[in-house]
Amino acid sequence: MAKIGINLSTGSLQQSEIIVGIDLGTTNSLIAIIHPDTKQPTVLKEYDATSLVPSIVHFGKGGSLAVGVEAKQYLITDPEHTIFSVKRLMGKSYGDVNEVSGRLGYKVIDDGTDNLVKVEVDGKFYTPIELSSYILKSLKDRAEHILKTPVNRAVITVPAYFNDAQRQATRDAGKLAGLDVLRIVNEPTAASLAYGIGISKEEKTVAVYDLGGGTFDISIMRITNGVFEVLSTNGDTYLGGDDFDAAIVAHWVKELGLTETQLQNKELVQTLRLQAEEAKKHLSSADSYTGAVMEYSVMLTREQLEQLVQPLVERTITCCRNAVKDAGVGINEIEEVVMVGGSTRVPLVKQQVGAFFGRAVHDNINPDEVVALGAAIQADILAGNNKDILLLDVTPLSLGIETMGGLMDVLIPRNNRIPTRAGRQYTTQKDGQSGMRISVFQGERDLVKDNRKLAEFNLTGIPAMPAGLAKVEVSFLINADGILQVTAKELRSGVAQSVEVKPQYGLTDAEVEQMLMDSITHAKEDMQTRALVEAQTEGRILLETTENFLRKNEGFLTAKESEDTAAAMADLRAKIDAGSKDEVQAAIEHLNTISRPYAERLMDEAVGAALRNKSIK
Numbered sequence: 001m002a003k004i005g006i007n008l009s010t011g012s013l014q015q016s017e018i019i020v021g022i023d024l025g026t027t028n029s030l031i032a033i034i035h036p037d038t039k040q041p042t043v044l045k046e047y048d049a050t051s052l053v054p055s056i057v058h059f060g061k062g063g064s065l066a067v068g069v070e071a072k073q074y075l076i077t078d079p080e081h082t083i084f085s086v087k088r089l090m091g092k093s094y095g096d097v098n099e100v101s102g103r104l105g106y107k108v109i110d111d112g113t114d115n116l117v118k119v120e121v122d123g124k125f126y127t128p129i130e131l132s133s134y135i136l137k138s139l140k141d142r143a144e145h146i147l148k149t150p151v152n153r154a155v156i157t158v159p160a161y162f163n164d165a166q167r168q169a170t171r172d173a174g175k176l177a178g179l180d181v182l183r184i185v186n187e188p189t190a191a192s193l194a195y196g197i198g199i200s201k202e203e204k205t206v207a208v209y210d211l212g213g214g215t216f217d218i219s220i221m222r223i224t225n226g227v228f229e230v231l232s233t234n235g236d237t238y239l240g241g242d243d244f245d246a247a248i249v250a251h252w253v254k255e256l257g258l259t260e261t262q263l264q265n266k267e268l269v270q271t272l273r274l275q276a277e278e279a280k281k282h283l284s285s286a287d288s289y290t291g292a293v294m295e296y297s298v299m300l301t302r303e304q305l306e307q308l309v310q311p312l313v314e315r316t317i318t319c320c321r322n323a324v325k326d327a328g329v330g331i332n333e334i335e336e337v338v339m340v341g342g343s344t345r346v347p348l349v350k351q352q353v354g355a356f357f358g359r360a361v362h363d364n365i366n367p368d369e370v371v372a373l374g375a376a377i378q379a380d381i382l383a384g385n386n387k388d389i390l391l392l393d394v395t396p397l398s399l400g401i402e403t404m405g406g407l408m409d410v411l412i413p414r415n416n417r418i419p420t421r422a423g424r425q426y427t428t429q430k431d432g433q434s435g436m437r438i439s440v441f442q443g444e445r446d447l448v449k450d451n452r453k454l455a456e457f458n459l460t461g462i463p464a465m466p467a468g469l470a471k472v473e474v475s476f477l478i479n480a481d482g483i484l485q486v487t488a489k490e491l492r493s494g495v496a497q498s499v500e501v502k503p504q505y506g507l508t509d510a511e512v513e514q515m516l517m518d519s520i521t522h523a524k525e526d527m528q529t530r531a532l533v534e535a536q537t538e539g540r541i542l543l544e545t546t547e548n549f550l551r552k553n554e555g556f557l558t559a560k561e562s563e564d565t566a567a568a569m570a571d572l573r574a575k576i577d578a579g580s581k582d583e584v585q586a587a588i589e590h591l592n593t594i595s596r597p598y599a600e601r602l603m604d605e606a607v608g609a610a611l612r613n614k615s616i617k
Contacts, residue, residue: 019153019182019383020143021190021375024132024170026087027213027240028052030369031139032376033147034385041194041373041380043366044146051369053142057083057134059121067138076270080106081121085214086135088237089117089128090173091166109589118585125585127531129173136177152520154179155379157371159210160186160219161233164422168410175444175523180516182382183415188219189228190374191340195362198223199377205231205333207323209353209361210340211316214240218320220327220334232326234319239312241280241343247308248276252298268294280305284345306348313352320356331357339363340370382415395420396512399484401474402439402448404429405533411476414444414516423475425491429541432464436472438488440501444519446526447533452515454501459488461495528581535584539576542588543569546595557598564594 021032021041030051035042043051058071059081066074074082083106093116107120118125136156143151156179158170167184174181188208192198197206208219217235221228249272253263263269271293279289283302290299324331337357344350344367354361365373395418400410403426411422428436436459443451462470471491478484487498519526546569550557557565572587579587 018143018147018149018151019155019379020151021372021377021379022136022139022154022156022174023187023190023369023372023375024087024136024156024158024173025055025212025371026085026215027055028368029055029135029139030372031143032369032372033143034376034380041376043369043372044143046142046146051372053135053139055084055087055135057086057131059083065134067134076266082106083119083121083126083131086119086128086131088215089119090132091163091169092117092128109585120585120589123586124582125535129169129176130527130531132170132173133176136174136179140177140179152178152180153182153379155183155185155375155382156181157185157187157190157375159215159217159233160188160221160230161217161235164411164424168413171410171413172527175519176527178520178523180520183378184413185375185378186219186228186230187340187371188221188230188338190371190378191338192221192223192228192336192374193377194365194370194374195336195338197336197338198226198228201225204335205329206336206338207320207334207357208338208340209316209320209344210235211343211349212240212341213343214238214242216240216316216319216341218316218323220323220329231329232323234323234326236315236319239315240341241277243312244280244309244343244346245273245276247312248279248300248305249273251300251304251308252276252293256296256298280346284347302347305346309346309348313346313349316349317352317356320353334359337361338370339367342368395478397442397515398444399440399442399454399476399478401486402441405537406448407530407533408441408443408446408448408451411474412478418478421475421477423473426472426474427468428462428465428470428472429467431467433467433470434462434464435460436462436488438474438486438497438499440484440486440499443515445515445522446530450518450522450526454484455486455499457486457488457497457499459490459495459497461493462490463493463495465492532581532584535581535588536576539572539584539588542591543572543576546591549595549599553602556602561594561598565591568594 018033023030030043030053032041032043034040045051053068054072056068056071056075058066058074058078060066071082075084089108109118109120109125116127118127119131140151154174156170156174158167162170170184171181187210189198191208191210192206197204203224206221206223208221210217215235215237216239217233219233220231222231252272275291275293275298279291279300282289283300283305286302288299288301290297292298324334334357337353337359339350339353339361344363350361350363395412395414395416398410398414399412400408403409409424411424412420426436438457438459439448439453440455441448441451442454445451459472462472473489473491475487476484484501485498486501487496489496546565550565568587568591572591575584575587
C-alpha cells in the first residue's frame with residue numbers, strides 16, 4: 001500500500017493506491033482497509049455508524065436503482081422489483097435453483113436447461129454478475145466517499161465451497177463495478193487472518209464456524225507456513241439467523257393466538273419478524289425481553305429462546321461433525337475455532353460449538369466484520385506492506401480458451417499462485433462432430449479478439465455422437481517455472497492432444513498493466529457484448545433444437561401450435577440478427593413458453609407407452 005497523506009483543507013485521507021478488502025455476503029456486505037495510522041484492519045463506516053450494507057438491489061420507476069438500506073425497505077412493499085440473496089444465484093444454472101425459486105419474491109427464469117440463471121424485472125434480464133456488481137459499486141462509492149480518494153483495486157471473499165464458475169462470476173462482478181480484483185479469498189481464510197492465524201510460520205488445523213443471516217457453513221483448514229488448505233466444508237445454505245427469528249415469531253403467534261386471517265396482514269408479520277430479531281439480539285446480553293407488536297405485548301426469556309433455537313443449533317453441530325469426519329482429522333487435532341457471522345453472538349451457539357470442539361472459541365472480533373477485516377489484511381499483503389509473509393509467484397494475466405461467439409472462458413484467473421492447475425469440461429455443438437479447435441488466450445477482456453492468442457491446436461478423432469454427448473476436458477497446468485501446458489481429452493474415448501506455452505508469454509510489465517487498465521475501462525461494454533453474444537448463442541441453439549424436434553415429430557402438433565411456433569421462431573431469428581440482449585431473451589422465453597406444453601405432452605405419451613410395455617412383478 002502506498003503512503004497516505006492528509007488533505008489539510010478537508011482532513012480527508014489521500015492515497016495514491018488503496019487496495020480494499022470486501023466481504024460480499026448473502027445478507028450483508030462490508031468493505032475494509034488497513035488504517036494508515038494504526039496499521040490495523042478497519043471496516044469503513046458511513047455517517048450512520050454502521051458497517052453493514054444489505055446485499056439488496058431495488059429497481060424503481062424510471063430506471064432508478066437503490067442498493068443497501070435504501071433497497072431493503074422495498075422487500076415487503078415491492079418484492080417483484082427487489083432482489084436479495086443474489087449470492088446464492090452466482091454461477092448457478094436454472095436447475096440448481098429451481099427448488100428454491102418459489103421462496104424469492106422476484107422472477108427467476110427457469111427454462112429447464114443448464115444455462116446460467118437470469119432474473120427478469122419489467123422485461124429486462126439481469127445476470128447475478130450484473131446484480132452483484134451493483135452491490136460492489138455501492139461499496140466502492142461508499143469507500144471513495146469516506147476516503148475521498150479513488151478506489152480501484154480489491155480483494156473479495158467467497159465461501160470455501162464456491163466452485164470455479166462462482167469464483168469467476170465474482171471476479172466478473174468486481175470488474176463490472178470498476179474494480180481490479182487482485183485475489184479471490186476463501187471466507188474462512190480471511191477470518192483466520194483477522195485473528196492472526198496463519199500469518200506466522202506455523203502449522204495448525206483450524207475450524208471456521210460461519211453462521212450468518214441466511215446461511216451456515218463450517219470449514220476445516222490446515223495452515224502450513226502461510227498456505228491455507230481447505231480439508232473439508234459442510235453446511236446448510238438455508239439455515240441462519242433468519243430461522244432463529246422465525247422460531248421466535250412462531251412462538252409468539254402461538255402465544256397470542258393469532259389466526260391465519262390476522263397473519264395476512266403484512267405489516268403485522270413484518271413487525272413481528274423485526275421484533276423477534278430485536279429480542280434475539282437483546283437476549284445475547286440479557287435474561288429477558290419485553291416489547292410491543294402493534295396492539296400486542298410480547299416477551300421472551302433467554303431460556304425460552306434457547307429451547308426454541310436448540311434444534312437449529314444442533315443441525316449446525318451435525319454439519320460440524322460431518323466436516324470433521326470428511327477432513328480425516330480428530331477433534332482433538334483442531335487447535336483453533338473461529339466464529340464468523342452475526343448469529344454466533346447467541347450465547348447458546350458459542351457454548352455448543354465450544355463444547356463440541358472441546359476448546360474456547362475465538363469470538364472477540366465483531367463476527368459481522370471479521371471476514372472483511374481479514375480481506376483487508378490479505379490486501380495489505382498483496383500491496384507488499386506485510387514483509388513477514390512471502391507472496392509466491394502468481395499468474396500476471398488470466399488464461400483461458402475461446403468458446404462459442406468468440407467469448408473468453410477463463411480457466412486460471414490472474415494472480416493465481418503458481419504452480420497451479422485448472423480444468424473444465426466442454427461438449428460438441430453438432431451431431432457427429434469429430435473435432436474441436438482449442439484456442440488459448442491470455443487477458444482480461446470478455447472477447448478473445450481483445451486478448452492475446454498464445455496457442456491453438458485441434459483435438460481430432462472424437463467418436464461420432466449426438467451433440468452434447470461428448471465430454472472434452474480442457475486442463476491447464478502451470479509448473480513452477482511458469483510453463484503452461486494445455487491438454488484436451490475426450491473422456492469417453494480417451495483421445496487427447498496437448499501443447500506447451502513458454503513462460504512469461506512475451507509481455508512487458510507495461511503491456512500487462514495496459515491490458516488490466518483496458519479490462520476495467522471497457523468492463524461495462526464488454527459485459528454488455530458478452531451478454532448479447534451469450535443470448536444470441538442460446539437463441540441459435542434453441543432454434544436448432546426446436547427445428548430438430550419439429551422434423552422428428554411432424555404431425556404431432558396442432559395447426560395452432562405449428563403456426564404459433566413458426567411465428568415465434570421467425571421472431572427469435574429477427575431478434576438474433578438485430579435485437580438487444582433483452583429482446584433476444586424475451587423472444588427465447590416466448591418460444592419456450594409456446595413449445596413447453598407440446599414437448600411435455602410428447603414426453604408424457606412416451607412414458608405412458610413405455611410403462612404399458614412393462615410388467616410389474
